[in-house]
Amino acid sequence: MAxxxxxxxxxxxxTHTSCRLSDACSGEMLGEGQGPGVSxxxxxxxxxxxxxxxxxxxxxxxxxxxxxxxxxxxxxIGASGIEVGSSVERLGRQLAVDxxxxxxxxxxxxxxxxxxxxxxMGNHQGGIVVISGTGTIAVGRNPAGHEHRCSGWGxxxxxxxxxxxxxxxxxxxxxxMADGRQLDSPxxxxxxxxxxxxxxxxxxxxxxxALVVEPGFGAAGFARLAPLVAIAASExxxxxxxxxxxxxxxxxxxxxxxxxxxxLDSPPVWPMGGALEHLVLLRQRLAACLEVCCPGAHLxxxxxxxxxxxxxxxxxxxxxxxx
Numbered sequence: 001m002a003x004x005x006x007x008x009x010x011x012x013x014x015t016h017t018s019c020r021l022s023d024a025c026s027g028e029m030l031g032e033g034q035g036p037g038v039s040x041x042x043x044x045x046x047x048x049x050x051x052x053x054x055x056x057x058x059x060x061x062x063x064x065x066x067x068x069x070x071x072x073x074x075x076x077i078g079a080s081g082i083e084v085g086s087s088v089e090r091l092g093r094q095l096a097v098d099x100x101x102x103x104x105x106x107x108x109x110x111x112x113x114x115x116x117x118x119x120x121m122g123n124h125q126g127g128i129v130v131i132s133g134t135g136t137i138a139v140g141r142n143p144a145g146h147e148h149r150c151s152g153w154g155x156x157x158x159x160x161x162x163x164x165x166x167x168x169x170x171x172x173x174x175x176x177m178a179d180g181r182q183l184d185s186p187x188x189x190x191x192x193x194x195x196x197x198x199x200x201x202x203x204x205x206x207x208x209x210a211l212v213v214e215p216g217f218g219a220a221g222f223a224r225l226a227p228l229v230a231i232a233a234s235e236x237x238x239x240x241x242x243x244x245x246x247x248x249x250x251x252x253x254x255x256x257x258x259x260x261x262x263x264l265d266s267p268p269v270w271p272m273g274g275a276l277e278h279l280v281l282l283r284q285r286l287a288a289c290l291e292v293c294c295p296g297a298h299l300x301x302x303x304x305x306x307x308x309x310x311x312x313x314x315x316x317x318x319x320x321x322x323x
Contacts, residue, residue: 009310033060076313078115122303167225248285266296
């Protein structure tokens with residue numbers, strides 16, 4: 001019986017980390033485990049959280065192996081907040097080397113959007129991943145192996161197309177309705193109810209102003225309002241529909257820019273992230289906008305997930321490194 005050549009793929013997000021183990025030769029999936037989430041490596045607890053996320057999820061995945069002593073040979077890691085070619089990427093790689101007890105040449109650390117792309121591609125030689133959740137980012141790859149990324153510069157600077165922007169813009173509309181700059185609509189009552197704010201309270205707008213600057217609100221607080229805006233848009237609210245349309249156009253522009261930069265012809269586009277998964281209208285409008293700004297591009301279902309993409313990088317790393 002051939003010896004197992006064990007590799008690991010990690011998907012390290014802010015809420016949790018997944019580790020999937022595979023045999024590099026057969027491709028057989030051997031086990032999966034979960035660990036805590038990570039934070040930006042530049043933050044005070046970033047390096048320790050990163051180390052723990054990798055180690056705990058690996059230990060949990062190893063519980064499924066028939067032989068606990070099987071050595072790990074390489075690892076691919078996609079993590080939130082890792083910029084390709086940055087000092088943060090180099091720090092992440094060194095932390096992974098230490099946490100997993102692997103040589104440097106057997107470890108790949110990159111942004112989770114790139115492992116999502118590799119997983120989505122399957123047998124495709126090129127394509128684009130467009131991710132819209134609390135934030136947005138898009139990345140593409142062409143048959144020559146060149147990649148290009150758009151967006152993803154943080155919700156304060158670059159949230160166009162995200163649930164955060166949809167929720168914030170809807171909330172801003174509601175305040176314009178409250179003070180008479182905009183005609184009132186059911187959108188205001190829907191959003192304010194979502195914030196547990198009474199529409200009839202004369203101090204309601206002031207309450208909202210104070211609420212959004214509380215430390216626990218942030219991007220996630222705005223993002224939670226996005227479904228309410230999408231519902232209003234689907235019910236015919238023109239202002240809400242305009243908010244969703246702007247986001248769809250922003251996402252389509254990312255894909256069109258990447259397609260042009262990488263010279264992709266009629267590329268598959270894989271939509272990912274909570275906003276595109278759950279806001280049906282946003283996904284529909286993205287498809288329509290792509291027809292206009294990126295003719296030939298078409299939305300596709302991803303072949304696999306980010307853990308599978310990370311395993312792909314681990315396998316390539318193992319094949320390229322000295323035996």
